[in-house]
Amino acid sequence: MTQEHLDARRAEILEGARGAFAEHGYEGATVARLEEATGLSRGAIFHYFENKNDLFVELAMELNTRFGDILLEGGLHEAFRALAAESPEWLAVLIETESRMRHDEDFVRRFEAKANDTSPRIREWFEEQQAQGELRDDVSSVELGRFTTSLLNGLALRVAGGDPFDIEAMLRLLDDAIAAPRRPRRVKRPRPVAKKA
Amino acid sequence: MTQEHLDARRAEILEGARGAFAEHGYEGATVARLEEATGLSRGAIFHYFENKNDLFVELAMELNTRFGDILLEGGLHEAFRALAAESPEWLAVLIETESRMRHDEDFVRRFEAKANDTSPRIREWFEEQQAQGELRDDVSSVELGRFTTSLLNGLALRVAGGDPFDIEAMLRLLDDAIAAPRRPRRVKRPRPVAKKA
Numbered sequence: 271m272t273q274e275h276l277d278a279r280r281a282e283i284l285e286g287a288r289g290a291f292a293e294h295g296y297e298g299a300t301v302a303r304l305e306e307a308t309g310l311s312r313g314a315i316f317h318y319f320e321n322k323n324d325l326f327v328e329l330a331m332e333l334n335t336r337f338g339d340i341l342l343e344g345g346l347h348e349a350f351r352a353l354a355a356e357s358p359e360w361l362a363v364l365i366e367t368e369s370r371m372r373h374d375e376d377f378v379r380r381f382e383a384k385a386n387d388t389s390p391r392i393r394e395w396f397e398e399q400q401a402q403g404e405l406r407d408d409v410s411s412v413e414l415g416r417f418t419t420s421l422l423n424g425l426a427l428r429v430a431g432g433d434p435f436d437i438e439a440m441l442r443l444l445d446d447a448i449a450a451p452r453r454p455r456r457v458k459r460p461r462p463v464a465k466k467a
Numbered sequence: 468m469t470q471e472h473l474d475a476r477r478a479e480i481l482e483g484a485r486g487a488f489a490e491h492g493y494e495g496a497t498v499a500r501l502e503e504a505t506g507l508s509r510g511a512i513f514h515y516f517e518n519k520n521d522l523f524v525e526l527a528m529e530l531n532t533r534f535g536d537i538l539l540e541g542g543l544h545e546a547f548r549a550l551a552a553e554s555p556e557w558l559a560v561l562i563e564t565e566s567r568m569r570h571d572e573d574f575v576r577r578f579e580a581k582a583n584d585t586s587p588r589i590r591e592w593f594e595e596q597q598a599q600g601e602l603r604d605d606v607s608s609v610e611l612g613r614f615t616t617s618l619l620n621g622l623a624l625r626v627a628g629g630d631p632f633d634i635e636a637m638l639r640l641l642d643d644a645i646a647a648p649r650r651p652r653r654v655k656r657p658r659p660v661a662k663k664a
Contacts, residue, residue, distance in 0.1 A: 362566055365624075369563040370492070372628060413636035416625070417618070420632070424621030427562075428613070431569060435617070439610035447644035 280318050283308050284332065287315075287325050292359035296326060296367040323377055330364055331384040337422075338388040342395060346418065347441050353426060354437045362430035392419075406450050414448050477515050480505050481529065484512075484522050489556035493523060493564040520574055527561055528581040534619075535585040539592060543615065544638050550623060551634045559627035562620075589616075603647045611645050 271279075286308030290299040301312050301322070308315060319325040333356075341349040371377035396411040396418075405414055421444060428435055468476075483505030487496040498509050498519070505512060516522040530553075538546040568574035593608040593615075602611055618641060625632055 362569065366563050366566040369559055369566070369624070369627060372559065409636050409640060410633075413633050414640070416630075416632045417637055417640045420621030420625055420637070421614070421618050422621065423624050424617030424619065427566070427620050427624075428617060430566060433613075435613045436607075436610050439606050440614055440617070443606060443611070443614045443644040447640040 279310075279314075283310065283315055283318055284325070284329055286310075288329050288360060291326065291329070291363045291367075292357055295363055296322075296370075323374075324380060326367065327377065327380040327384060330368060330381070331388075333364065334388050338392055342391060346444070350422065350425070350441055350444070351437060353422060354429060354435075356426070356429055358429050358432055361426050365427060365430055403450050405448055409448075418444065418448060476507075476511075480507065480512055480515055481522070481526055483507075485526050485557055488523065488526070488560045488564075489554055492560055493519075520571075521577060523564065524574065524577040524581065527565060527578070528585075530561065531585050535589055538589060543641070547619065547622070547638055547641070548634060550619060551626060551632075553623070553626055555626050555629055558623050562624060562627055600647050602645055606645075615641065615645060 287299070287304055290303045290307035294300075294303055299307075299322070301315075304315055304322070304325075305312055315325075319328065337349050337352065340352050368381075371381075393412070393415060396405065396415040399405040400407050400411045400414070405411070421440070425435065425440065484496070484501055487500045487504035491497075491500055496504075496519070498512075501512060501519070501522075502509055512522075516525065534546050534549065537549050565578075568578075590609070590612060593602065593612040596602045597604050597608045597611070602608070618637070622632065622637065
């Protein structure tokens with residue numbers, strides 16, 4: 271098989287596995303169900319991924335990377351809109367599993383090894399936006415980033431729970447929180463005539 | 468036993484159970500561990516609570532109610548500060564379990580039956596604050612509430628994960644998102660003397 275074929279097969283497995291996780295949850299996505307969802311044997315699946323944990327972390331990181339890419343290319347609004355359009359089922363599994371796995375050493379190690387790729391890019395994005403005067407500079411770029419990702423994660427919880435929100439209203443409020451204040455428009459006033467002494 | 472005794476016993480069970488959930492997770496908090504943590508027999512525990520599900524929902528709602536009370540009495544800042552001071556372990560279990568239980572009909576029914584007590588009070592709080600001119604009124608009070616609770620939940624995820632943030636910075640950014648714009652201070656200018664015709 272060519273590298274192209276290998277990459278395509280890998281992507282197919284990820285796509286099928288995401289569907290299985292979304293439908294059955296992490297525990298419920300048994301190897302038999304992963305086989306069914308991908309149309310491949312366990313031998314083929316675990317040729318590409320070490321185990322189910324590895325497959326899951328890869329999918330979780332893929333989402334993070336995608337949001338990172340959207341942020342860098344299209345800005346914050348596009349990243350938030352992409353989140354609002356995500357599959358509620360997949361987000362629910364992701365949040366639940368990430369949270370539960372925080373005490374699983376193997377999971378944490380895999381996750382951190384991959385997470386290192388995206389976090390600095392996002393941190394830099396906030397620093398640059400601040401330096402360019404797009405974001406306010408009276409709060410550190412680190413805290414602006416924490417505020418923004420907390421809001422993003424809180425909205426992910428809403429999407430996962432099927433709870434509605436108006437994404438345009440959220441973006442407007444976010445902008446008012448973190449954007450640099452617009453310079454007050456200079457109102458032209460007739461110059462006062464100097465009093466004659 | 469007097470009603471006071473019954474209430475005290477009930478509170479003791481909740482306190483012990485919260486500790487067991489925080490330490491062992493929802494699944495890991497077996498009946499034997501609940502007995503150990505509360506110092507009571509399963510017979511005594513399940514005299515007060517129908518089952519483990521019921522106990523957990525009660526604890527989850529207790530947290531919601533407490534935040535609601537803090538919000539109504541002390542305002543948003545106090546509610547956010549209380550969250551920042553919450554036990555990371557207990558928040559982690561809460562988020563993970565709430566998310567996983569969303570497909571468990573019994574859980575959803577119990578949860579919704581109790582959730583009805585607090586949500587309207589919080590909704591009203593946002594409406595009132597808006598009517599009093601404390602919150603901006605160019606975005607609906609419903610969306611202001613959704614924005615605020617999303618941020619709160621996103622920060623809860625951070626607390627649960629042991630990820631730091633500067634609570635004062637978060638509050639400042641939140642205020643700038645949702646507070647009514649301050650009326651421009653009126654600058655006292657000498658009144659122009661009317662021109663004599």
